[in-house]
Amino acid sequence: MKAEDIEKKLQTVTENGQHLSPILPQGIKNYLIDIDGTICDDIPNEEPERMLTAEVYPDALITLNKWYDEGHIIFFFTSRTEAHREYTETWLKKHGFKYHGMVMGKPRGGNYHWIDNHLVKATRYRGKFTDLVEKEVTIQVFDDEHHE
Numbered sequence: 001m002k003a004e005d006i007e008k009k010l011q012t013v014t015e016n017g018q019h020l021s022p023i024l025p026q027g028i029k030n031y032l033i034d035i036d037g038t039i040c041d042d043i044p045n046e047e048p049e050r051m052l053t054a055e056v057y058p059d060a061l062i063t064l065n066k067w068y069d070e071g072h073i074i075f076f077f078t079s080r081t082e083a084h085r086e087y088t089e090t091w092l093k094k095h096g097f098k099y100h101g102m103v104m105g106k107p108r109g110g111n112y113h114w115i116d117n118h119l120v121k122a123t124r125y126r127g128k129f130t131d132l133v134e135k136e137v138t139i140q141v142f143d144d145e146h147h148e
Contacts, residue, residue: 006073006100023118024073031067032077032103035088038125039064039097045080045108051087056095063129068098076102113140 010022024030036042039060043050068074080088082104092099114120123132 021118028071028073029067030073030075031064032075033064034106034125035076035078035080039076039129040091045084048084048087051080051084052091054091057129059129061095061097063131065096065098066131068100074099077106078102078104079106079108080104 009024009028011025013020013023033039036044036054038057040054040056041050043054064074076088076092076099078088085102085104088102112122114122
């Protein structure tokens with residue numbers, strides 16, 4: 001699937017006769033993947049010359065390309081800046097990563113807490129990419145009396 005095909009997959013949502021933001025079909029995931037320290041060596045923005053020689057994490061390449069081939073959406077969401085886009089795209093192509101796009105300029109420093117009106121699932125990378133497994137955990141939610 002190419003980036004332009006993503007729009008074709010989106011399903012219309014209406015509520016009380018009003019259009020809402022479209023959604024992906026059930027079973028298709030929208031993956032936002034970090035780059036540095038997640039799919040390759042951790043390279044800080046202050047050392048962009050190292051970005052072209054970063055070592056790829058082979059299990060990340062295999063898993064992400066598998067997910068892409070299964071029809072999932074793969075976007076890289078990175079703290080690298082727009083000035084690093086060309087280096088990053090060159091490196092991704094060199095190593096054979098399949099992806100739909102990149103969002104540059106993610107805030108640096110970690111400790112992310114994503115708030116969205118769509119379902120968000122987060123997985124912390126701890127050194128190995130595999131297919132995802134089910135696990136029950138405790139999370140923080142808004143006290144809106146709808147604790148699903």
